[in-house]
Amino acid sequence: MSEHATSRGFYVALGISLLVLTAVTVGAAFVNLGPFNPVIALLIATIKATLVVLFFMHVKGASEKMTAAVVISGFFFLAILLVLSMADYLTRAWR
Amino acid sequence: MADSHATAVDTAVASPQLRHHFADMEQQKNAASLGMWLFLVTEIMFFGGMFCAYLVYRTKYFNAFAAGSQQLSIGMGAFNTAVLLISSLTVVLAVRAAQDGKRKQLVSYLVITVLLGLTFLGVKGVEYREKFEKHHVPGPTFQFTDTFDDNGKKIPVDAQHAQLFFSIYFVMTGMHALHMIIGCGLFTVLTVFAWKGHYSPGYYTPIENAGLYWHLVDIIWIYLFPLLYLISRHS
Numbered sequence: 202m203s204e205h206a207t208s209r210g211f212y213v214a215l216g217i218s219l220l221v222l223t224a225v226t227v228g229a230a231f232v233n234l235g236p237f238n239p240v241i242a243l244l245i246a247t248i249k250a251t252l253v254v255l256f257f258m259h260v261k262g263a264s265e266k267m268t269a270a271v272v273i274s275g276f277f278f279l280a281i282l283l284v285l286s287m288a289d290y291l292t293r294a295w296r
Numbered sequence: 297m298a299d300s301h302a303t304a305v306d307t308a309v310a311s312p313q314l315r316h317h318f319a320d321m322e323q324q325k326n327a328a329s330l331g332m333w334l335f336l337v338t339e340i341m342f343f344g345g346m347f348c349a350y351l352v353y354r355t356k357y358f359n360a361f362a363a364g365s366q367q368l369s370i371g372m373g374a375f376n377t378a379v380l381l382i383s384s385l386t387v388v389l390a391v392r393a394a395q396d397g398k399r400k401q402l403v404s405y406l407v408i409t410v411l412l413g414l415t416f417l418g419v420k421g422v423e424y425r426e427k428f429e430k431h432h433v434p435g436p437t438f439q440f441t442d443t444f445d446d447n448g449k450k451i452p453v454d455a456q457h458a459q460l461f462f463s464i465y466f467v468m469t470g471m472h473a474l475h476m477i478i479g480c481g482l483f484t485v486l487t488v489f490a491w492k493g494h495y496s497p498g499y500y501t502p503i504e505n506a507g508l509y510w511h512l513v514d515i516i517w518i519y520l521f522p523l524l525y526l527i528s529r530h531s
Contacts, residue, residue, distance in 0.1 A: 209389060216385035223377050223521075227370060230526040238530065242522035249381075250515045257388045258511045267330050275337035279344045286348050291355065 207256070215256055222249050313499045325501050332505040336512050343516050346468050350523060353460050358528075359444035360457030364465070365527035367432060367442065369423060373525040376419050377517065383412035384514045387507045394500035399493055402503070406487040409510070413480040420473050427462070434463045444528075465524055472520060475513045482506050 226245045234241060255261040260272055311321055318324035354361045390405035431439040440458040443450040486506055489495065495503060 207392075209392065212385060212388050212392070216381060219381045219384075220378055223374060223381065226522055226526065227374050230370075230522070230529040233530040238526075238528070239522075242526055243519075246519050246522050249518045253384060253511050253515055253518070257384055258508055263329075267326075268333050271330065271333045271337060275333075275340050278337075279340055282341070282344050283348055283351065287351060287355075290352050 212256075215252060219249055219252060311498055321498060328501045328505060329508075332508050336508060339512055343468075343471070346464070346471070347519070347523075350464050350468065353464065354523075354527070357454070357457035357460060359446075359451055360453045361461045362528035363442045363444040363453045364432075364440070364458045364461035365525060366529070367430070368465070368525045369426070370525055370529070372419050372423050373521050376416050377521045379412050379416045379419070380514045380517050383409050383416070384511055386412065387510050391500070391504050391507050394490075394495050394503045395497055397497040399490065399495075402490045402495065403487060406483055406490055406503075410480050410483045410487065413476055413483070417473060417476055417480070420469065420476075427466075432462050434459050434466065438462070468520060468524070472513065472516055475516075479506075479510050479513055482509070 222245050226242055229241050229245070230238065232238075254272065260269060263269065314321055314324060318327065386405045386409045390402055390409065393401035393405055427433050431437050438455070438459050440453065440455040442453060442458070444453050445451075483506060486503060490503070
């Protein structure tokens with residue numbers, strides 16, 4: 202019943218890379234990148250979240266295929282919420 | 297095909313945790329996992345609404361949000377991020393220990409997870425106390441006189457707009473902290489059950505699903521940290 206092909210070393214390495222990415226976010230915040238500061242911060246956050254979802258939450262290699270569909274639909278609806286709301290608020294000044 | 301199904305049912309009958317409406321343990325586990333993920337999607341939408349409010353007001357009152365953000369302690373925020381990431385690691389190692397049927401290892405990873413969760417909440421408490429002392433808690437006593445530093449130019453900030461930043465800060469980190477408190481309670485109960493030997497390589501769904509919840513709460517913090525603590529820190 203050896204369900205996990207992933208070794209403890211892999212998880213620890215993943216944990217360490219998540220900590221390194223946190224340090225990179227903090228470091229990048231102090232460098233003036235103009236409009237790219239929030240872009241970099243969100244990009245790193247998304248990389249971290251993706252690593253957690255795929256490997257810590259076992260979505261990659263899940264035996265139940267519906268799981269991936271539910272996860273993707275969740276983020277899809279979140280995207281609808283954020284993109285459509287911002288499309289409204291950011292274009293209100295346009296006449 | 298028919299044979300493998302039959303053996304699955306046979307071994308499952310021996311398991312006391314199998315509910316009668318499931319064919320075998322694997323089906324029961326998959327159903328529980330899918331249900332947990334559906335719940336997590338509702339959690340994503342719940343926090344999504346708050347992230348949306350944050351985005352709208354951040355674009356509208358950027359200077360006030362940047363000035364407010366600079367009042368938060370990056371040190372404590374980064375420390376808490378690290379604490380949560382390490383706790384996610386101990387959770388995944390706990391699930392692994394449960395899969396291998398290592399009871400003592402499972403119990404120790406669960407205990408470490410709860411302790412890390414309590415550490416996070418303790419640091420959060422220190423941060424909240426500081427906000428009360430500085431009158432940065434929204435309400436009648438709210439005060440904010442800081443300026444937004446735009447490349448050396450000091451731009452005065454509307455206190456009402458800064459109050460909006462702190463309202464969003466308290467609602468989002470507060471809801472997150474509430475989830476952490478629930479998670480710590482959940483993991484304490486699991487520790488007791490694990491200690492009593494309720495879980496085996498054939499049945500550890502509660503550990504796995506509580507782990508999913510813990511990781512989601514971690515992911516929400518992964519986004520909260522840069523969005524709240526790191527607005528316009530250069531200059």
